[in-house]
Amino acid sequence: xxQMTQSPASLSASLGETVTIECRASEDIYxxxxxxxxxxxxxxxxxxxxxxxxxxxxxxxxxxxxxxTQYSLKINSLQSEDVASYFCQQYYDYPxxxxxxxxxxxxx
Amino acid sequence: xxxLKESGPGLVQPSQTLSLTCTVSGFSLTSNSVHWVRQPPGxxxxxxxxxxxxxxxxxxxxxxxxxxxxxxxxKSQVFLKMNSLQTDDTAIYFCTMMVLITTFDYWGQGVxxxxxx
Numbered sequence: 001x002x003q004m005t006q007s008p009a010s011l012s013a014s015l016g017e018t019v020t021i022e023c024r025a026s027e028d029i030y031x032x033x034x035x036x037x038x039x040x041x042x043x044x045x046x047x048x049x050x051x052x053x054x055x056x057x058x059x060x061x062x063x064x065x066x067x068x069t070q071y072s073l074k075i076n077s078l079q080s081e082d083v084a085s086y087f088c089q090q091y092y093d094y095p096x097x098x099x100x101x102x103x104x105x106x107x108x
Numbered sequence: 109x110x111x112l113k114e115s116g117p118g119l120v121q122p123s124q125t126l127s128l129t130c131t132v133s134g135f136s137l138t139s140n141s142v143h144w145v146r147q148p149p150g151x152x153x154x155x156x157x158x159x160x161x162x163x164x165x166x167x168x169x170x171x172x173x174x175x176x177x178x179x180x181x182x183k184s185q186v187f188l189k190m191n192s193l194q195t196d197d198t199a200i201y202f203c204t205m206m207v208l209i210t211t212f213d214y215w216g217q218g219v220x221x222x223x224x225x
Contacts, residue, residue, distance in 0.1 A: 043215035
């Protein structure tokens with residue numbers, strides 16, 4: 001199974017700041033990576049697929065990048081509504097689909 | 109529009125069987141796959157398994173011996189059954205739909221299941 005290691009586990013940032021979340025796969029996943037946002041008490045929502053493609057309706061301040069085993073999610077100009085947990089997920093090699101442990105983003 | 113809704117008991121006794129139903133609308137079960145993902149309180153997401161448009165299934169090997177996923181296309185429902193529940197199976201259980209075979213594009217609201225005597 002491909003293991004996904006996500007960092008940091010938690011992050012505190014100020015409004016307007018740029019934040020970056022990292023995800024490392026245990027082997028090359030050839031951009032088969034998605035990012036999800038989960039707000040408190042809600043279900044996860046797809047943000048990015050194919051490592052860098054923005055899902056329909058997702059604000060352009062979100063972006064994804066990376067290749068091979070290293071990927072990142074960047075949020076520019078942090079807004080209050082971005083307070084959430086973020087998870088990466090690989091779909092290059094399945095089953096199983098595997099997720100990172102998550103990053104909890106809070107406002108400073 | 110696409111909707112998924114989970115239903116089932118909120119409390120299950122240890123060693124018993126969990127039965128959950130995912131009722132969907134806005135898409136065809138024969139054209140898209142539906143999966144179950146769970147999340148222990150305050151923790152991460154775990155893919156449990158799914159049923160594909162052709163009716164075939166895939167399971168997480170860690171749960172395969174206890175888990176069964178099936179469907180009734182006439183009722184637009186997908187079912188999860190997992191036996192021998194233990195306290196570490198306490199979690200929110202989500203059903204989720206894949207448009208292709210890659211990402212979980214639509215999610216239900218989730219159902220909290222507590223395993224306790």
